[in-house]
Structures are given as C-alpha cells and as structure tokens.
Amino acid sequence: MDEHSEDALRRGLRALADGDAGPAPVGEVVGRGRRIRHVRRSLVAGAATLVVAGGSILGVRWSEQAPPALPSGPTAGPATPSYPYEGKYRPQPPSGPHDPLDTGPHAPVENVRYRYDLSAVCDLRYAAFGGRVWERADGGSSATVRWAADRMRGYMSWTDGRRARSEPDSAVFETDTPAMPAIVFRPLAGPAPECLAQEPERRYGDAPAATLGPDRPVLGVRYPYDMTKECGMRYAVFGGRLWRAEAGRDGTTEAIDWVNDLPLAAFMTLTSPGTAVLEWPSLPGESPRTSTYRPVAGKGDDCA
Incomplete structure (x- = not known):
C-alpha cells in the first residue's frame, strides 16, 4: 500500500468514527490496498521466476563465437534409487559451493569414474588429475569464459594408452547432463600453465563416483x-x-x-x-x- 492509500485509509477510519462516512469509502480503500498488495506479490513472484530462469542460462557467458553455454552451477548428482542399493561402493555426492574441488586419487585405476571438478580458472583447457597435468585434445575454445561459479562438477576417468597401442593416454571428463559432450584430455607435453596455480584448494580421494544415473531416466537418453x-x-x-x-x-x-x-x-x-x-x-x-x-x-x- 502506498503513502496516498494509507492517508486515505486513515481519513476514512476517522470519518467512520465521527459518524460522517459510511462503510463504503473505507471498504473501497481497503479493497484498493489489497489489490495493490496482490499486484506487488505478483511482481515479486514474477521477479523470482525470472531470477531462477535466468540463473539456468546466465551462469556462463561467452565472448566471440563459441559452443553452446556450458552448465556452471552445481550439477544434479545421481539420485538415490528407491530400490535399495546393495553394492560395495556407494554413489558419491558432488562437492558443495565452498568445498575443495573434487579431484579423484593420485593414482587412478583405469576405466573407473571419479568425482572431479573442472576448474574455471583455465577456461576448461587444462586439468590436474592422477598426478599429471592434462590439456584438451581439441585445444579448447579461443573464447573467454566468464563464470558465475568456480567449477564444473562431473567425473573423470583414465584410459591407458598402452592398451590402445596407437593412442596416447587419455582422461575423459563427463557430466550428468546428457546434452553436454564429454571432454577428452591428453597429457600436457610442456610445463604446467600458470593459471592452475589460481585454482581453489583440491581434495583427493580413492572412492569411485559409483554413479547410478537418475531415479527417473528419460527414454532413449x-x-x-x-x-x-x-x-x-x-x-x-x-x-x-x-x-x-x-x-x-x-x-x-x-x-x-x-x-x-x-x-x-x-x-x-x-x-x-x-x-x-x-x-x-x-x-x-x-x-x-x-x-x-x-x-x-x-x-x-x-x-x-
């Protein structure tokens, strides 16, 4: 209710007490105040919806031409199925907003997924995993990425190049988002880039990600x-x-x-x-x- 409406309401109540005015003017003013509050609530709800909708698309902004925007906020971790999980290894939850970056073990086992947070400081071009520094096999994008978060949550797994004979070692980063393509990394040949020194603290662990997919999978995904x-x-x-x-x-x-x-x-x-x-x-x-x-x-x- 604005200042004008509040003054009008006070005058109407005063007139009612003095017997100079009937209930109609007061009811009209009160109704007007309710209508104003209803409009304000609608505007606030609309603004909140806009923030939520905007947050899902504005987490990452690209300058120059670049691939579709990548998810920057927390990715949804695999839901705990309603059927009791009886496996030896439990699904690992993703890191929180202020937690150290998930990194996996110092010595990963081949073809095992580990929870991994890809840092934003190097524009997704480099990764520290398994005691080595890796660079994207495709060289990464030349565009500059401005992040609303300091990490992209997902998984990293390692393939031994000796088994492939003609292929070098590779580390593959994946997310829970089916539309997000996997990022393939190769061992970095030169010195580690300076941007890696700006990464947040990392935490190491031997536990596999043990992801089970969503509780309600979509057909064909x-x-x-x-x-x-x-x-x-x-x-x-x-x-x-x-x-x-x-x-x-x-x-x-x-x-x-x-x-x-x-x-x-x-x-x-x-x-x-x-x-x-x-x-x-x-x-x-x-x-x-x-x-x-x-x-x-x-x-x-x-x-x-």
Whole structure:
C-alpha cells in the first residue's frame, strides 16, 4: 500500500468514527490496498521466476563465437534409487559451493569414474588429475569464459594408452547432463600453465563416483553409469528398479578386467519401459560392448 492509500485509509477510519462516512469509502480503500498488495506479490513472484530462469542460462557467458553455454552451477548428482542399493561402493555426492574441488586419487585405476571438478580458472583447457597435468585434445575454445561459479562438477576417468597401442593416454571428463559432450584430455607435453596455480584448494580421494544415473531416466537418453562387478555384472540398479542381464548374454563380460572390484565406467540407456542397455568400454576404434537388462523383483540364486 502506498503513502496516498494509507492517508486515505486513515481519513476514512476517522470519518467512520465521527459518524460522517459510511462503510463504503473505507471498504473501497481497503479493497484498493489489497489489490495493490496482490499486484506487488505478483511482481515479486514474477521477479523470482525470472531470477531462477535466468540463473539456468546466465551462469556462463561467452565472448566471440563459441559452443553452446556450458552448465556452471552445481550439477544434479545421481539420485538415490528407491530400490535399495546393495553394492560395495556407494554413489558419491558432488562437492558443495565452498568445498575443495573434487579431484579423484593420485593414482587412478583405469576405466573407473571419479568425482572431479573442472576448474574455471583455465577456461576448461587444462586439468590436474592422477598426478599429471592434462590439456584438451581439441585445444579448447579461443573464447573467454566468464563464470558465475568456480567449477564444473562431473567425473573423470583414465584410459591407458598402452592398451590402445596407437593412442596416447587419455582422461575423459563427463557430466550428468546428457546434452553436454564429454571432454577428452591428453597429457600436457610442456610445463604446467600458470593459471592452475589460481585454482581453489583440491581434495583427493580413492572412492569411485559409483554413479547410478537418475531415479527417473528419460527414454532413449544415454546416462553415465558405473556398473558394479558383483554377481558377474548380472544385476544392475537403475531408475529405482532392479534389472537382470538377459538370459544367455552373460558371456559379454568375459573381457572385463576382474583384477579389482571397482565399478566399471559404463553407460546405461532405457530403450523401452522394460528394457535397459548397458554399454561398456572397449579399446579405441572398436565397437562398444553391450548387455541387455530386464526388470526383476529380486536377486536369484546366481548372486551369492
């Protein structure tokens, strides 16, 4: 209610007390005040909606021509499925706004995803991971990135170039956003860039990310998924349900490295309401290996 309306209301109440005015003027003024408050509430709600909508698209601004804006705020971590997760390694939550940057271990295991925060200070061109400095295989964008946050949250995994024979080592950064393409890094040949010294504090840890994708996956969307090696990869928890590998397809796991029990960096896609397809690593240049899963009520005798 503005100053003019408040004065009018006081005059109306005074006149009512003196018997000089009926209730109509007062009711009119009160109604006007309510209407003003309603309009103000609507404007505030509209402004709040604008801030929320703007926050989702204004986190990163590009100068010059550049690829589509990258997510700069906290990415949604994998939701905890409604089906009880029984794996040895629990899904790791993303870092908070003021936490040290997630970095993974000093000595990562091949084809294992680790929580990793890509720092904004070097415009996504360099990464410190596994005791080495890496640079983007594509050289990165020449555009300058202005960030609303100090990090991009996601995952980093490492592939040993000796297995690929003709390929160098690579580190791959991924996020929970399906539309965001993976960023491939190669070992940096020269000295570390000075911008890395400006990064926030980093924290190291051996725990795998163990991401399980969202609790409500969208049909046809390929999600980062860390497949447990328990029960010979016959069972998977995805989208709040338990799934079993299709009968007769268990042989697809023969090429898996069973030296350790760490979950395997893979991808899961819901191809129909009753079908999920697991896609897991192969050597560069080779077709991905896949296994088809169907929903089941519980684990059978094949999983001790």
